[in-house]
Amino acid sequence: MMPPSACSFQVLSISSDCDxxxxxxxxxxxxxxxxxxxxxxxxxxxxxxxxxLVRGTGAEMVLGNTYHLALRPGAEIVDELGGLHRFMGWDGxxxxxxxxxxxxxxxxxxxxxxxxxxxxxxxxxxxxxxSPERAVEIQELLRSDIAMVLDHVVPLPAAPATxxxxxxxxxxxxxRCRQAASREDQGLFAIIQGGLDAGLRRWCAAxxxxxxxPGYAVGGLSVGETPAEMYAVLDVTCxxxxxxxxxxxxxxxxxxxxxxxxxxxxxxxxxxLPTRNGRNALAFTDNGPLRLRNQIHRRDPRPLEPDCPCSxxxxxxGYLHHLFKANEMLGPILLSIHxxxxxxxxxxxxxxxxxxxRFLDLFQRKMAGWRLTRGGERC
Amino acid sequence: MMPPSACSFQVLSISSDCDxxxxxxxxxxxxxxxxxxxxxxxxxxxxxxxxxLVRGTGAEMVLGNTYHLALRPGAEIVDELGGLHRFMGWDGxxxxxxxxxxxxxxxxxxxxxxxxxxxxxxxxxxxxxxSPERAVEIQELLRSDIAMVLDHVVPLPAAPATxxxxxxxxxxxxxRCRQAASREDQGLFAIIQGGLDAGLRRWCAAxxxxxxxPGYAVGGLSVGETPAEMYAVLDVTCxxxxxxxxxxxxxxxxxxxxxxxxxxxxxxxxxxLPTRNGRNALAFTDNGPLRLRNQIHRRDPRPLEPDCPCSxxxxxxGYLHHLFKANEMLGPILLSIHxxxxxxxxxxxxxxxxxxxRFLDLFQRKMAGWRLTRGGERC
Numbered sequence: 001m002m003p004p005s006a007c008s009f010q011v012l013s014i015s016s017d018c019d020x021x022x023x024x025x026x027x028x029x030x031x032x033x034x035x036x037x038x039x040x041x042x043x044x045x046x047x048x049x050x051x052x053l054v055r056g057t058g059a060e061m062v063l064g065n066t067y068h069l070a071l072r073p074g075a076e077i078v079d080e081l082g083g084l085h086r087f088m089g090w091d092g093x094x095x096x097x098x099x100x101x102x103x104x105x106x107x108x109x110x111x112x113x114x115x116x117x118x119x120x121x122x123x124x125x126x127x128x129x130x131s132p133e134r135a136v137e138i139q140e141l142l143r144s145d146i147a148m149v150l151d152h153v154v155p156l157p158a159a160p161a162t163x164x165x166x167x168x169x170x171x172x173x174x175x176r177c178r179q180a181a182s183r184e185d186q187g188l189f190a191i192i193q194g195g196l197d198a199g200l201r202r203w204c205a206a207x208x209x210x211x212x213x214p215g216y217a218v219g220g221l222s223v224g225e226t227p228a229e230m231y232a233v234l235d236v237t238c239x240x241x242x243x244x245x246x247x248x249x250x251x252x253x254x255x256x257x258x259x260x261x262x263x264x265x266x267x268x269x270x271x272x273l274p275t276r277n278g279r280n281a282l283a284f285t286d287n288g289p290l291r292l293r294n295q296i297h298r299r300d301p302r303p304l305e306p307d308c309p310c311s312x313x314x315x316x317x318g319y320l321h322h323l324f325k326a327n328e329m330l331g332p333i334l335l336s337i338h339x340x341x342x343x344x345x346x347x348x349x350x351x352x353x354x355x356x357x358r359f360l361d362l363f364q365r366k367m368a369g370w371r372l373t374r375g376g377e378r379c
Numbered sequence: 380m381m382p383p384s385a386c387s388f389q390v391l392s393i394s395s396d397c398d399x400x401x402x403x404x405x406x407x408x409x410x411x412x413x414x415x416x417x418x419x420x421x422x423x424x425x426x427x428x429x430x431x432l433v434r435g436t437g438a439e440m441v442l443g444n445t446y447h448l449a450l451r452p453g454a455e456i457v458d459e460l461g462g463l464h465r466f467m468g469w470d471g472x473x474x475x476x477x478x479x480x481x482x483x484x485x486x487x488x489x490x491x492x493x494x495x496x497x498x499x500x501x502x503x504x505x506x507x508x509x510s511p512e513r514a515v516e517i518q519e520l521l522r523s524d525i526a527m528v529l530d531h532v533v534p535l536p537a538a539p540a541t542x543x544x545x546x547x548x549x550x551x552x553x554x555r556c557r558q559a560a561s562r563e564d565q566g567l568f569a570i571i572q573g574g575l576d577a578g579l580r581r582w583c584a585a586x587x588x589x590x591x592x593p594g595y596a597v598g599g600l601s602v603g604e605t606p607a608e609m610y611a612v613l614d615v616t617c618x619x620x621x622x623x624x625x626x627x628x629x630x631x632x633x634x635x636x637x638x639x640x641x642x643x644x645x646x647x648x649x650x651x652l653p654t655r656n657g658r659n660a661l662a663f664t665d666n667g668p669l670r671l672r673n674q675i676h677r678r679d680p681r682p683l684e685p686d687c688p689c690s691x692x693x694x695x696x697g698y699l700h701h702l703f704k705a706n707e708m709l710g711p712i713l714l715s716i717h718x719x720x721x722x723x724x725x726x727x728x729x730x731x732x733x734x735x736x737r738f739l740d741l742f743q744r745k746m747a748g749w750r751l752t753r754g755g756e757r758c
Contacts, residue, residue: 077678328426
C-alpha cells in the first residue's frame with residue numbers, strides 16, 4: 001500500500017472566471033510549480049539535450065517511459081545503476097508512465113487480456129508482459145517520484161464495447177496497481193479512461209476517486225479524436241475529480257491544447273511535440289510556427305523570437321536554416337532547446353496569469369498571436 | 380597587403396630537453412594559450428555542440444572551413460549575417476582553412492591548374508572555383524582571425540613530380556594570397572608542402588619564410604603516410620621555421636601525434652578525431668580508448684574517467700552504452716563533449732608541463748597510459 005505522504009499537492013489559487021488553478025506538487029526530489037509541462041525522456045534522455053540543457057529550459061520534472069526502459073536497458077539494470085534519476089543524471093522529480101500508452105501506439109505488437117498486456121518488443125521481438133503488478137514493479141525499480149497505474153488505451157474512434165471493456169479493465173488494473181505498490185517515496189496516479197463516452201468517463205472517474213489516489217490523469221486522449229472532442233471529455237471529467245488532487249492530461253499537446261486544458265482545471269502535461277517538431281525544423285513562436293527549412297529564412301538576421309532567452313535565439317534564422325540544410329545535429333538540438341523553452345515560458349506565463357487572476361486575458365492574447373479562435377466553447 | 384599587427388605571437392618558455400614551447404597567440408577576438416587544439420567546426424558548428432558546450436570544454440579557438448562554407452550557405456550570406464563569429468555565435472578566435480585540404484579529400488571532384496582549384500560541389504554539383512585570390516576573399520568575408528593560404532595537398536604516396544609540382548604551386552599561391560589579403564584584423568598563415576621529400580620541404584619552408592608570414596603551417600600530412608613518416612617531416616621542417624612565429628600542424632591528430640609534434644616544436648592543432656570518434660562511440664581516456672557500444676559496459680557504474688569534469692563523466696558507462704544502443708542523439712553529443720574535454724585537458728597538461736620544464740615526463744606518462752612506446756625516435 002502506497003502511503004499518501006509520497007507526494008503532496010496544494011492549490012494556491014483558482015481563477016475567478018474559469019477553472020484554471022495555480023498549485024504546487026511536492027515530491028521526494030523537489031517541488032514542481034503547477035500548471036507544469038514535462039519534457040519527455042522516453043529512453044532515459046530528453047532527445048538531443050544534456051540534463052543541464054533540459055534544466056536550463058526551465059523544466060522542473062521530466063517523464064520517463066516504463067515500456068521503453070523495461071525493454072532497453074531493462075528495469076533491473078537501471079536499478080543496479082542507481083535508479084532512473086542517477087541513470088539519466090536528472091536530480092529533479094521524475095514521473096514514469098506505465099506502458100499503457102504503448103498498448104495503443106504499438107497495437108499491432110500487443111495482446112491484452114485481464115491478466116496483462118503482452119508486447120512483442122519493437123526492438124528485438126522478445127516478449128514483454130506488463131501486468132499491473134509488473135508495471136508497478138518496474139516503476140519501483142526505476143524509482144520515479146510519480147508512477148502511473150497500468151491502463152488500457154484504445155485508438156479512437158472505437159466500438160462502444162471496446163471502449164467499455166478497456167475502461168473496466170483500467171479500473172480493475174488501477175486497484176491491482178494500488179495493492180502492488182510498496183515504495184514510500186513514490187506516488188501512484190490513477191488514469192481515467194472511457195474514450196469519448198461521457199457516461200463511461202463519469203463512471204471511471206467515480207470508481208477511481210472512491211479509491212482515493214494521490215493524483216488523477218485523464219488518459220486515452222490525443223489518440224485520434226478532434227481537439228473539440230478532447231475538450232468535451234475534459235468538460236465532463238475534470239469537475240468529477242477531487243479539487244485537492246493534481247490532474248494530469250497525458251500526452252497533450254499543442255500550446256493551444258494546453259491553454260484550453262488549463263482553463264478546464266488541468267495541472268500537468270507531457271508531450272513529445274516540442275522536441276519532435278524541433279528535430280523536424282519547426283519552431284514554436286507567439287506568432288505561430290516557423291518552418292526553418294523554408295528558403296525564406298536563408299538571409300534572415302532575426303532570431304526565432306526577439307525576447308526569447310534560449311541559446312537558439314542567440315542565432316539568426318539564417319543560421320538555423322543553414323544547420324538544417326547542412327544536416328547538422330545542432331539544428332535539431334537548438335530547435336528542441338527553443339521549443340522546450342517556449343513551452344516552459346508559456347507555463348510560467350500561465351502560472352503568473354492565474355496568480356494575478358488574468359488567465360483568460362493571457363488565453364485570448366496567446367490565441368490571437370497564434371491566429372486561433374475558439375469555436376463556440378465557454379470562456 | 381596584410382599588416383603584421385593582425386595577430387601577435389610570443390614564446391613564453393622552451394623545454395630544456397626538447398623543442399616543446401609554451402606560447403601565446405593574440406588575435407582580434409582574444410588570446411589563445413599555446414600549444415592549443417582547435418575543435419573543427421566545418422560547416423559553422425562543432426558537430427553536436429552548442430557554442431557554450433564548446434567553450435565549456437576549454438577550447439579557446441575553433442576552425443571553420445572555407446570550402447564547405449563557400450558552398451553552403453555561401454561566403455556572401457555569412458558576411459551578410461555578420462561574419463562567421465556572429466553566424467555561429469562564437470566570440471573567440473576563429474581560424475579558417477583555405478580549401479586546400481579538399482583538393483586532396485575531394486580529389487575525384489577537383490581539377491587543379493596554376494590558376495585555381497576547380498571543384499564540382501559534393502552538395503549539388505555546382506562548380507566552385509578556388510583561386511588563391513578567391514580563397515582569401517572568402518576568408519575575408521567570413522572574417523576569421525587567422526586565414527590560411529590556398530595550398531595544393533596531394534595524397535601520399537605520390538610520384539615525385541606530382542609532389543614537386545604541388546609544392547611549387549603552393550609557394551606561388553602563397554605569394555598571390557599575400558598580395559590579395561586586405562583585412563587589417565586577419566592574420567594570414569603560410570603552409571609548407573613537399574610530401575615526404577625532405578629537400579622539397581626545406582625548399583618550400585625557405586621560400587615561405589623569405590616572404591615573412593605571421594605564422595606557418597605544416598600541411599599535406601595525415602594524408603596516407605605513417606606516423607613515423609609524419610614525425611620525420613616535422614624533424615626536417617620545424618627547425619627551418621622562425622622561432623618567433625606560431626607553427627600549426629594541420630589536421631593532426633591522435634593524442635600521441637600531438638605529444639610527438641609538440642615535442643618537435645608545434646604550437647597549434649586541429650582534428651576531427653575527438654568529435655568524429657565520439658559520434659562513433661569511441662571515448663579517449665588516459666588508459667586508451669573505450670568503445671561504448673561494447674556489451675562489457677552494460678552494467679558498468681564507473682564514469683569514462685574518474686577525474687574528468689565533463690558532463691559525460693557525470694554518467695555511468697552503462698548509461699552511455701545504453702544511449703548508443705538506443706540510437707539516442709545524446710550518446711554522440713556526450714562522447715563528443717568528453718573527447719573535446721579530453722583533448723583540451725591534454726593541452727592544458729602539456730602547457731603546464733612545459734612551464735615547469737617537465738614535458739618529457741608528461742610525454743612518457745601519457746604514452747605509458749595509452750600503452751604506446753616510441754619506436755627508436757629521439758627523446
